Amino acid sequence: MTGPFPSTPPASSPARASPSAPTSPPPSVPAGRAGMRRARRRDRRVYLASHPVLFALLAATRRWPVTRLGSTVLAHSRTAYLDGLLRVPLDRTADGTTGGAAGRLTGGGLLFDQEGDDHRSSRRGLADALSVEGVTTLRPIWMAVLAERLAPLATGRPIDLVDVAADLAGTTTAAMLNLDVSGRDLAAVASDAAAAGAREHLPGPRRPGAREAAEAAAARLSSLVSAAKRIDPPPSPGARPADPGIPAGPHDDDSGLAAMLAVAAINTTVAALPRAAAWCADAGFWPYAEIALDSLVTELLRATTPTPLLPRVAAASGTVAGCPVHAGDRLVLVARHAVDAHRTDPDPAAPAPPQVAQLVFGAGPHACPGARLARAQMADTLAALAPYRPKVISARPDRRSALPGWAALILAPTR
Secondary structure: OOOOOOOOOOOOOOOOOOOOOOOOOOOOOOOOHHHHHHHHHHHHHHHHHHOHHHHHHHHHHOOOOEEEEOOEEEEOOHHHHHHHHHOOOEOOOOOOOHHHHHHHHHOOOOOOOOOHHHHHHHHHHHHHHOOHHHHHHHHHHHHHHHHHHOHHHHOOOOEEHHHHHHHHHHHHHHHHOOEOOOHHHHHHHHHHHHHHHHHHHOOOOOOOOHHHHHHHHHHHHHHHHHHHEOOOOOOOOOOOOOOOOOOOOOOOOOHHHHHHHHHHHHHHHHHHHHHHHHHHHHHOOOOHHHHOHHHHHHHHHHHHOOOOEEEEEEOOOEEEOOEEEOOOOEEEEEHHHHOOOOOOOOOOOOOOOHHHHHHHHOOHHHOOOOHHHHHHHHHHHHHHHHHHOOEEEEEEEOOOOOOOOEEEEEEEOOO
16 A cells, blocks of 8 residues: 655646636635534435445555555555546456446447547547537526526525436536437436446446446437437527537437436436535535626535445556556546545535646546536536525435435525
């Protein structure tokens, strides 16, 4: 076990959540210690509920930068995380990885299992679809969902933010992928596929029949995507559910890739938005949504780290923070620990440096192309909730989800 934390990790360009975000340090909003403890205690429940054995193991070994357990290497420190992403050749199709599960369950030909020019071409096409212009085109879609689904708060009634997030994520993704399907239906099927597939590529015991269940769930998603595919581009911008005139992207003639993108976009959004709102409610962060939205989004994405770990398999020998890695070794890259989310509370008045905060989206060629979309959706959701200063009435962790999150988060307005 070896490998210290670096003092200055490689920089990565952050995405801005709002063009009007402040460039100077935001004013501090007092957050009581009791509220911060309540926020962290509540957020910890999503980890203990979803994958208790796995996260107990990660907690027990996080004091070391890197830990080898047989053929598995747990990379905790920032150095180890970056080495695992950037300095060890990775097998994109191996069993026990996200790429292997995606390729096996949706027929291959995805971003994960492409190499060379094919991989770079697909990533460029996806980056174009999620560019500033692409996100700007999609924004009216999720803003319409927020306007409709948050309306009960104006009359003093509670909402389930998990249900709202699923509607927002599914409707936006349907528009992005040019699908004629209910956003809520797409979100439900994509969530089922991710939950079933998680048992295949996350470390830990596999239940009998898990692979068959994952394949069946993926088949349902692929069938829905194939059946819902529009032949012609949708008309110019209009009302919900999904006709924003989204420009063509790399997914337009590839249902397998579209299914994989739906799983990624929907599940990360449904995990992230309710957890961020719960932090705001418990820690008293709502004022930051009005005075320092960009910093608030940065810190909440760091604190929640919606994809807390990345399972990978080494394709060749290398080192991770000084620990030798051999071909075939399983790597568990713990993003949550690399950005200090486990021990440093979010502080919008003093956000983490961009080169640290951006690691929640990966790094280098393995950076998530959806970072801009994720930040924009979180910014708009928190800004829409902030005037009501909602509090958490009840929260139920999701015990079967692919990513740590809430099955229900009931918010009620306080003003």
